[in-house]
Amino acid sequence: MIKKRVFTVLFLALFSTSFSAFAQTEPEDIAMATDEYQDSFYESLKQKGIENYDKAIVSLEKCIKLKPNDAVAYFELGKNYLALKQYQNAQNAFEKATQLDPKNKWFWLGIYDVSYETKNYALAIEIIQKIIVFDEEYKDDLISLYMITNQYDKALTAINEMNDKFGKSSDREIYKAQILSQGKYQNAEIDNLIQQIKKDPKEESNYLNLILLYSKNNENEKSLEVAKQLAKEIPTSEWAQVSLFKTYLDANQAEKAIKSMNVILASSKIDSKIKHRTLNEFLIFVNKNPQYSADLEKAISYFDNDKEVDVAKEIGKFYHSKGQFENAIKYYEKDLKAHSDTDLETNMLLLEAYSQVKQYDPMTKRAMMLIEVYPSQAQFYYYAGLGSNQIKQFKNAKTVLEMGLDYVVDDIKLEANFNIQLGEAYNGLGDAKKKEEYFLKANELLKKKK
Template identity: 85%
Template sequence: MMKKRVLVILVFALFSNAFSVMAQTNPEDIAMATDEYQDSFYESLKQKGIENYDKAIVSLEKCIKLKPNDAVAYFELGKNYLSLKDYGNAQSFFEKATQLDPKNKWYWLGIYDVSYETKNYPLAIETIQKIIPFDEEYKDDLISLYMISNQYDKALATINEMNDKFGKSEDRDRYKMQILSQGKYQNAEASNLIDQIKKNPKEESNYIDLISLYSKSNETDKALDVAKQLAKEIPTSEWAQVSLFKVYLDANQADKAINSMNIILASSKIDSKIKHRTLNEFLIYTNKNPQYAPALEKAIGYFDNDPNVDVAKEIGKFYHSKNQFENAIKYYEKDLSANSDTDRETNLLLLDAYTQAKQFEPLTKRAMMMIEVYPSQPQFYYFAGMGSNQLKQFKNAKTVLEMGLDYVVDDAKLEANFNFQLGEAYNGLGDAKKKEEYFLKANELLKKKK
């Protein structure tokens, strides 16, 4: 989680020459005051290297007797006590080192290590803020601490500050997504992105993040406004096509609109909600300009693997609502062939469209097939019986309607329709008495419904 913290621990395990490249002097690289001090100090390093921390501590205590104000010896004592998980002593000696030399970041990092190991996050935050003046990149550690301690406001502000200064990072993006999943932070992030766009109108990622933010909160109109602004600043962007598509469509420049639409639908960057809205707008346009139906067919193909919406089915419903039953049938059949051929809702919609279009042969065939799949669903028996009557297959109509009537429960309208179709079947079979009997039942049920 905190790469710098781990790095510090590893680096300090090396001897002094490894620190020559550091911005500050390595505590272990300071010249020794006396031979006795030097011997004791190096003995402590040797014992620590073979994990004899108790013996290392004894040697360091000798060093402190010789040089009571030596920050390096106190720091080394802190490290040895930290290795022994004696956090109280470790913190005390690290603090003593910082008192003697407050401008050495390594001493503060010792306290940070203790606070992190003991999950004392308030102390960790306080300490890392003292380290940041030496190295601003430690703000990434501060962000992690804010996330651990659920201080999301401060984390988000620091993330935006670091992104602005050093560019985005994978860790910060992950944290930001976690924060923004809580809706109350989205307004603050939207304001930040708007400011970033004003500062740097040629940075595409800020537009995309803002569009995504609005899209996820179902503020599609705002998302389209941002796309329009993006189109003005960066016309080559895929997201810019979202705005250009609408401009072309409103100007009746169909070929340009279709080109923009295909770019939008093929893009892996553009949100699915925007894609669905684009397709819906083109569907409405195609309804008024049917010569562009082939382009609509191609557009639907982009959604073949969409797990969230059966696009062909929804288009079928659109045409169904417009009483364009031939078109509705085409898209219902397309949906059934691409997905589940036995989807109950789509089949019922298709059977109704067949009925309205007076396509009784495919109606009867599909309804009979669906009876095998859903043997207790009366609607399929009804459609099969009605279709058989229209095809003058009265015996088959009588049989299937009588079977299906047993499954009708608490649906007076459907029961009335069954009785009416049974009357038609008996009429076709030449039984006038039965015909009148079922017609009478149908009328009585319709009166009750009223």
Template identity: 55%
Template sequence: MKLKILFYSLMLSGALCVPETGYAQKEPDEIALANTEFENNFYEALKQKGIENYDKAIQSLQKCLSHQPDNAVIYNELGKNYLALKQYGDAENAFKKATTLDASNRWYWQGLYDVYYEIKDFNKAIPIVQKLMEWRKDYYQEDLVSLYMYTYQYDKALALIEEMDETVGISDKREMYKEQILSLEKYSQPKKEMLEEAIKKNPKEESNYLELIYLYSESNQEEKAQEVAKKLEKEIPGSDWAQVSLFKFHLNNNEGDKASEAMLRILGSPKIDSKIKHRVLNEFLIFTNNNPQYNSSLAKAVTYFKDDATVNVPKEVGKFFFSKQKYDQAAVYFEKGLQQKSDDIEGVELLLYSYEGANQNQQLWDSANKYIDYYPLQASLYCFAGVGANRLGQFKKAKEVLETGMEYVVEDPELEAKLNRELGEAYGGLGDQKKKELYFTKAKELLKSKIN
């Protein structure tokens, strides 16, 4: 039924109309018969294409052409079917014929572009995309940039990228292309010289410094980039962007105090993008791992992200230290993370793991019990509480909380094994060696079954 509706809509729009001159000398009955055959064949072609019988669809479309040899719609449909069959030469010819008959229909050009893109004939694709830009310039410009890159036409690509940066804004993909182009000496060296001259003429224009720092960094001329960053800081002392470059240089030179100062300037700047701030924090975190004397600077840096709705920064910092088995430091940041998001059960468990790893047994016992009140069905919390109680020598409390936790274990042999082992510890502390061995044996069997 939908295909019938499509057919009649094409008829009404004039796309499938039979030219009057073609039947000027024919009887009305002959014209009606021709129209009926045309309609049936076109309907059959759409039906066969819909069920992916492309060969049969083509046969029906060829019959349509015998009635209307200059119908662009038929050639467009032929192109689609040939393309589906990967008969690219036939598809190209069909779409070309459609565009010749009706150059005003965007979709005929789109079909031709699809053929060239499929066979990776990007040189042929370029003029087609330029034609398609008459309908949707902003959309097809992105394709044109890529086509210029694929065909090594870097001058044209760079010019179009700069035009689009001005008109539609910067995109990650175009920035990547721009980096590739400017990494070539042919493009970067003249640009560097031009920017150096521009800085001499107007030393208060910040953007020239930033672009030059970027170019030097991309070509691994770090000393040159640092010189430019220092010039920027001298000429424009309030420039936060200068600190982005200087921060990296200070880290590389192991100048922790200067790096800390630059980092805090960056994090406090409303001008600098959050992605850059996250990257700076991450680099300082790695630096602090090897230079723990800067832990206080790291803690201060984390406070700048307290209103970040996208990432729980303290929690992520905690995960970093947790992965390094620095459990006492991890616990500090997991606590801060839970202050930002108190209903984070993963954060709760990571905090309790950290207390356990750092042997902070009183905190482990107190916190586990606190969170049991919030999550009474979470078996792992009872296990943490049991570990804390056992380590504090409170074996009766451990036994009670662990036995309660057993009731909530669901298909988790590892957790069940740990509960049994801790129960064994509790009974051992209470002087019941028989039950101690019983629970230890259960724990071993559970772990063994998990391995098998």
């Protein structure tokens, strides 16, 4: 942020003609040399104080006639012109002051104020670089100017220099995040962080920032390497557990891996992408080592409030793809209980999994419930009919299948399956003619599909 400078007026009785002793002192703090000069100068300060800037300017012009090389009078003149928004006059006065006394930062700040107010940022940058020679903390103003003028590479360099010398500041961190949101500047920051780690290997934040940058770029191997380095230098770090978890898992040291995983998943510092990757690696491990299923259940509970990913559903899909339908059912049911009991995708997957393991009673009950929620979703009528046939509720099967058939559109396979189940329903009801009619229709549809 651009600094706000406050100028304090101190009235002194005497004033030396030499300003060398006051080179970096606020010019208003300097006393008057002669009675006439003193009277005019005090009058200018008084008029400025009550915002009579025109009158203050008249008094200062008298001072300049008495002392043509008086840098302080020119500086005060510039401030009054600036207050009147007479920017060119203000700049001319400040420039005269700097010519007379180029080592006084306040005079340069006068020009800086004019350039900033007039949005002459090129001049503002030029002037602030002169001021930094006197006071390096003004480099924060330079950073702000670089941000305003979209000179992000220069801003990033200056931010890193200031952080290194004076420590981090909230403003600089905001600017840095803004710059790094644009990928092309991330390589420069990665190089900077690598150097910072070499310089101070015990500073955890540099490792974390580097891991996050690699993670955003999907450079997972590099991210893991940094985590390993962190684990070596600062083994108590929560982020160090990311590396340790992988090491323990690869070495089949399950108990240690689980302990590290629980630290990772409970951490408020660790990025959610890293947590999801950790859980996924443990899921693959548990698939081969089912004795640790209870630990997987606990791990999933850390994601109960995750708004980005339905973790239980994704684990259900994992088991589904492996043909482990009973495990899939467990996680689909867990997801529906924790989130929305009527989620369309999860229910479709759950009904398919029920059918694969012949759990027809819960399949029928859920499908009938879902028909009330999604009255035009043909799949739910099909599963309700299929389940009803299997539990010998043929009348119910006939009713729901006939209703659902009206909602089948451009899906020959599903239409054929409806006809097969209607044939089964009529067979159960003892109507052989209708049974043959629906089976023949299903057969014709399946021929079309081929």
